[in-house]
Amino acid sequence: MVHAETWAELALERLRRESGRSGTARREVVELLGRHDCCVSALELHDALRARGSRVGIASVYRTLEGLDRSGLVERVDLGDGIARFEPARGDEHHHHHFLCDDCGKVEPFADPALEAALERLAGGSGFAVDAHDVVLRGACGDCRAPVT
Amino acid sequence: MVHAETWAELALERLRRESGRSGTARREVVELLGRHDCCVSALELHDALRARGSRVGIASVYRTLEGLDRSGLVERVDLGDGIARFEPARGDEHHHHHFLCDDCGKVEPFADPALEAALERLAGGSGFAVDAHDVVLRGACGDCRAPVT
DNA sequence: CCAGCCGATGAGAACGGGTATCATTATCGC
């Protein structure tokens, strides 16, 4: 990239270009989300912002996330618990999937070239135009699998 | 298997053993679900049963599905649209994942040994005790990818 | 076969994440 811009700066500029306006809520949400590597829920973002004194409404959080999603700036992650999570889309080199601990709810990212290759081949050989894929592994994490002595 | 029992018969017997009772609603739900190869939602099951004159309540549908899930008799499938779907767990030879068309909502099952192998290896090499995995491919199906001339 | 116990059931209320509405606020071009 020519400019050493952060994801947050890129995202804000992109959103701004689409409507011609900017706003405080949007900026706060994007900047906070930009500090995350892995998925966060809308409520977590909202709570964190309110906790630091922001007055953003939950609606603005969702609106911002929707806009980012429309522009492909975030990945929408569904871990199967009915809560939508989001993470900055930083490109292939950061592409990853998630492990979810059924016991403590911990989320752990992982990446695997062989898995991606298999998915790639699958997408190519199918009759579909695949443009996204989700993989979620579920089980017990290191802490939770330990014998409860 | 020694007895040529259907999945529905096995499931009903298992549920019965756990509580010592049986009931009409449960039987209707299990028998209908047993006729499906791929995922169905609770509402779809409920609607189908009511349409044929059954008086089952939606709560019984959910209760039955929860019991089946606890016993590992169904797979819970999450396609990311906020609706929980279920399909009979018939063992490894029927194991599959899903393609979801973003346009028309069509769901298509698929199976791929290489994908399973990659997931298997991943699960083994991680610090987690993985006991389930979900894979969802999203995009446009054959019908929807056609050029809109 | 009958009575009674207790799990199963169904109706509807409650819950919760996500969306829609709307009056107000704040940004941008002038």
Added chain:
DNA sequence: GCGATAATGATACCCGTTCTCATCGGCTGG
């Protein structure tokens, strides 16, 4: 600054799922 208009925040609403509770009905001891 001024006006047009997008952005914002509070809140009502939607809908899938869960909870509650009075009732029903299958099972067991007699």
